[in-house]
Amino acid sequence: MSALVEVEGLVKTFGSGEAATRVLRGLSLTLQGGELTALLGPSGSGKSTLLTILGTLMKPTAGSHSMLGTDLVAADDRALTLFRNLHIGFVFQFHNLLPDFTALENVAFPTAVREGRETAAARTRGRELLARMGLAERIDFPTANLSGGQKQRVAVARALMNRPELVLADEPTGNLDRAAAMQVMALISEINRDEGTTFLISTHDEKIASLCRRQVVVGDGVVTG
Amino acid sequence: MLYGLKIALRYLTASKAQTALLVLGVAVGVFIFIFMSALIGGLAEFILSRTVGDISHVTIKAEDADPPILISPDGHVLAVVEQGRARTATLADAATWVPLIETVPGVTAVSPQITGAGFLTRGAQVAQVGVTGLEPGRESAILDLDGYMVEGTARLGSGLIVLGQTLADDLSLRLGQTLRLQSSGGVSTVLTLSGIYRTGNGMMDRSSIFVSLPTARTLFALPQGVTRIEIKLADLNAADATALRIRALTGLDAVPWTDGAEQLMEALNAQAQTGYFLKSFALITIVIGVASALLLSTYRRRPEIGIMRAMGAGRSFVVFVFVTQGALVGLLGGLSGAALGYLALLPFPTRDAFRPGTLPMDITQGSYGLAITLTVLGAILASILPARAAARVDPVTAISQ
Numbered sequence: 001m002s003a004l005v006e007v008e009g010l011v012k013t014f015g016s017g018e019a020a021t022r023v024l025r026g027l028s029l030t031l032q033g034g035e036l037t038a039l040l041g042p043s044g045s046g047k048s049t050l051l052t053i054l055g056t057l058m059k060p061t062a063g064s065h066s067m068l069g070t071d072l073v074a075a076d077d078r079a080l081t082l083f084r085n086l087h088i089g090f091v092f093q094f095h096n097l098l099p100d101f102t103a104l105e106n107v108a109f110p111t112a113v114r115e116g117r118e119t120a121a122a123r124t125r126g127r128e129l130l131a132r133m134g135l136a137e138r139i140d141f142p143t144a145n146l147s148g149g150q151k152q153r154v155a156v157a158r159a160l161m162n163r164p165e166l167v168l169a170d171e172p173t174g175n176l177d178r179a180a181a182m183q184v185m186a187l188i189s190e191i192n193r194d195e196g197t198t199f200l201i202s203t204h205d206e207k208i209a210s211l212c213r214r215q216v217v218v219g220d221g222v223v224t225g
Numbered sequence: 226m227l228y229g230l231k232i233a234l235r236y237l238t239a240s241k242a243q244t245a246l247l248v249l250g251v252a253v254g255v256f257i258f259i260f261m262s263a264l265i266g267g268l269a270e271f272i273l274s275r276t277v278g279d280i281s282h283v284t285i286k287a288e289d290a291d292p293p294i295l296i297s298p299d300g301h302v303l304a305v306v307e308q309g310r311a312r313t314a315t316l317a318d319a320a321t322w323v324p325l326i327e328t329v330p331g332v333t334a335v336s337p338q339i340t341g342a343g344f345l346t347r348g349a350q351v352a353q354v355g356v357t358g359l360e361p362g363r364e365s366a367i368l369d370l371d372g373y374m375v376e377g378t379a380r381l382g383s384g385l386i387v388l389g390q391t392l393a394d395d396l397s398l399r400l401g402q403t404l405r406l407q408s409s410g411g412v413s414t415v416l417t418l419s420g421i422y423r424t425g426n427g428m429m430d431r432s433s434i435f436v437s438l439p440t441a442r443t444l445f446a447l448p449q450g451v452t453r454i455e456i457k458l459a460d461l462n463a464a465d466a467t468a469l470r471i472r473a474l475t476g477l478d479a480v481p482w483t484d485g486a487e488q489l490m491e492a493l494n495a496q497a498q499t500g501y502f503l504k505s506f507a508l509i510t511i512v513i514g515v516a517s518a519l520l521l522s523t524y525r526r527r528p529e530i531g532i533m534r535a536m537g538a539g540r541s542f543v544v545f546v547f548v549t550q551g552a553l554v555g556l557l558g559g560l561s562g563a564a565l566g567y568l569a570l571l572p573f574p575t576r577d578a579f580r581p582g583t584l585p586m587d588i589t590q591g592s593y594g595l596a597i598t599l600t601v602l603g604a605i606l607a608s609i610l611p612a613r614a615a616a617r618v619d620p621v622t623a624i625s626q
Contacts, residue, residue, distance in 0.1 A: 081540075110536045116228050
């Protein structure tokens with residue numbers, strides 16, 4: 001079985017000359033489809049940089065990166081934008097919802113932006129996802145009126161909108177209380193189990209990491225365990 | 226792109242006060258543009274109507290023929306047959322041409338005339354005058370003689386004379402009095418004063434007199450034909466083209482009013498140029514206002530742009546959202562400014578009712594469509610820079626802000 005994501009010898013350097021900082025130092029990692037993986041490591045170890053590269057928001061300085069058999073290092077911005085839209089979902093630490101839009105509009109965004117309009121099918125899918133996140137009563141609420149946990153669940157629903165193969169979550173529970181964090185993780189586990197969506201979750205929280213079937217530890221720019 | 230329009234509208238309605246201020250700023254610029262257009266256009270109309278409204282727009286004058294000469298075989302002029310000074314060149318076939326000229330499109334009036342110089346005598350007082358013989362019934366065809374009458378009537382008949390108020394005052398004349406008019410050819414006749422006019426033009430009110438065409442024939446010994454044909458047009462600016470058409474139709478030397486009016490045309494052009502500058506400044510103000518407001522909006526929305534890019538929005542989508550915002554602001558501001566301009570111009574008198582002491586605003590020359598179109602185009606232009614800046618936002622940096 002071929003891997004969903006493969007990175008090999010990944011190097012990322014910020015700045016140049018004496019000010020150059022090498023964050024990733026030849027990191028290699030493979031993710032199989034359907035995995036629920038925790039990405040652990042201290043601050044500055046390169047977790048967020050790795051997620052950013054895996055999310056095609058940034059290109060590595062050196063090394064290879066492919067997903068679903070597509071070489072993502074060689075792809076141009078337009079191709080990466082479409083690839084990201086179709087195959088990758090994001091959940092950020094601070095939810096990063098569009099503040100002037102309702103919960104449903106936020107969730108439907110990834111589909112609407114690709115299709116050029118908010119189709120009835122997209123709205124139906126959005127409603128289903130929000131209902132699954134326990135937010136059926138909050139569908140038309142402006143996101144500013146939602147609690148932190150509710151916002152993060154909207155963000156998870158948005159990440160799943162286009163049925164991506166990979167969801168990258170950068171400290172998705174880092175800004176939530178324990179109960180809300182557990183609720184979000186329970187939803188992620190459920191979706192991973194039911195739909196086979198691959199999750200890579202960056203976290204400092206051992207408790208959260210223990211809920212994942214695989215743990216990858218990053219230290220000093222390489223995988224250490 | 227429907228979705229881009231939705232996002233743009235949402236951004237505009239999300240900051241209502243900011244959007245309202247921006248639209249108001251654009252509207253004020255458009256208002257100035259329209260006000261200046263109406264003022265400059267109205268002023269040009271006013272100046273033209275005051276300077277050439279009462280003169281012939283196309284004139285056909287009889288051409289003086291060269292005097293016959295006798296030349297020796299070696300090229301020396303031996304004799305010149307000098308015509309009497311009283312002889313006047315004539316348009317002998319005026320009766321044929323006048324109906325034909327009246328059919329030319331744009332021609333509103335045709336006035337065949339006999340003109341010449343003369344002396345007006347009242348007792349011991351003598352005044353040198355310019356005499357114009359007009360066809361009865363066409364007295365006000367070119368100069369609105371009826372409109373300028375202060376006493377009596379402009380209607381000219383046999384043995385009647387109409388003259389200016391200054392001349393009447395100089396000669397202490399009253400209606401019904403008789404006076405003697407002697408032409409430059411020495412023919413004299415006694416006429417009865419039937420009307421006094423005042424145009425406000427000092428030279429004219431002092432030295433121009435009007436008699437009937439038959440009276441002028443007697444005075445200037447012209448049993449047939451006229452010395453000039455004056456033509457009035459519906460559109461002053463069509464004089465050059467109409468003169469060409471009349472020339473082609475009749476073969477006569479039709480001269481438009483613009484010939485010899487270079488200084489007036491230069492003044493009007495300079496005025497129009499001033500108007501273009503003022504309107505350009507208004508447009509530049511709009512462009513700068515929209516650009517700066519959208520740049521601020523772009524900066525404020527950097528994190529959202531980053532999120533959109535992360536969710537799969539392409540650079541072109543981001544550009545479209547911000548350019549659409551600019552276009553919508555331009556359209557709203559353009560329409561409001563045009564409506565505001567129209568309402569502000571309504572109280573001003575119409576172009577036909579311009580009076581000294583009032584601003585000669587012409588509501589029909591507000592250039593409303595042009596103002597709205599240029600504003601929308603200007604706003605789109607102004608939004609390109611902020612939109613491109615937005616599209617270049619690095620999602621990673623923006624999201625982490």
